[in-house]
Amino acid sequence: MRILVVEDEALIAQSIKAALQEAGFVPEVVSDGNTAWFQGGTEDYAAAVLDIGLPQLDGLSVLRNWRQEKVNMPVILLTAKGSWSERVDGIDAGADDYLVKPFHMEELIARLRALVRRSGVERTPQMAAKGLILDTRQMKVSVDGAPIKVTPLEFRLLNYLLHNRGRVVSQEELATNIYYQDQEPDSNAIEVLVGRLRRKLKAKIIETRRGFGYLIEADDPT
Numbered sequence: 001m002r003i004l005v006v007e008d009e010a011l012i013a014q015s016i017k018a019a020l021q022e023a024g025f026v027p028e029v030v031s032d033g034n035t036a037w038f039q040g041g042t043e044d045y046a047a048a049v050l051d052i053g054l055p056q057l058d059g060l061s062v063l064r065n066w067r068q069e070k071v072n073m074p075v076i077l078l079t080a081k082g083s084w085s086e087r088v089d090g091i092d093a094g095a096d097d098y099l100v101k102p103f104h105m106e107e108l109i110a111r112l113r114a115l116v117r118r119s120g121v122e123r124t125p126q127m128a129a130k131g132l133i134l135d136t137r138q139m140k141v142s143v144d145g146a147p148i149k150v151t152p153l154e155f156r157l158l159n160y161l162l163h164n165r166g167r168v169v170s171q172e173e174l175a176t177n178i179y180y181q182d183q184e185p186d187s188n189a190i191e192v193l194v195g196r197l198r199r200k201l202k203a204k205i206i207e208t209r210r211g212f213g214y215l216i217e218a219d220d221p222t
């Protein structure tokens with residue numbers, strides 16, 4: 001799941017990036033307001049982490065522009081310590097949550113997960129379909145109760161398909177959402193990855209729609 005990280009302080013940006021990767025997200029870091037405005041408006045992200053003090057265009061203006069252009073992804077603002085007026089302005093501008101600097105990475109991750117959950121269909125850190133259960137807090141996968149060992153990349157693929165269950169996801173969309181910015185996957189990388197996962201899961205959970213992509217069917221509502 002891609003997360004846009006907008007932060008101009010390189011050290012903070014790096015630690016956010018590392019924490020997000022560790023938590024199974026695919027972060028993309030940009031460091032100025034104009035690039036952020038453009039990226040957020042033209043690319044698909046599950047959420048954004050947005051600093052307020054940015055070069056070129058400040059975070060609040062970026063957020064206002066996004067909301068005006070109907071860019072509706074959940075946004076967490078990073079605000080300066082003690083600046084309550086920034087927080088009020090931020091909520092007014094359309095922020096979903098905010099964190100006061102300096103903050104703990106664990107708190108950022110927890111809030112980000114909650115936001116992504118609220119914007120999707122699931123209400124718990126666990127997602128399930130077809131006997132597959134994925135726990136995004138403990139990074140664990142099981143099928144019919146039996147734990148399955150997966151790599152971080154495999155976890156991100158299952159996470160993305162489950163988050164979008166019931167919808168066919170193309171190979172390109174999968175690749176952009178599970179590989180990091182600086183990784184160039186081979187053309188058949190997704191196919192290989194899905195093949196490996198299918199063998200591990202030992203159940204027909206990931207379906208192929210030839211020419212279109214892959215899907216995990218949603219469970220029938222009962």
Ligand code: CA
Nearest residue numbers: 008051053054
């Ligand atoms: Ca800043």
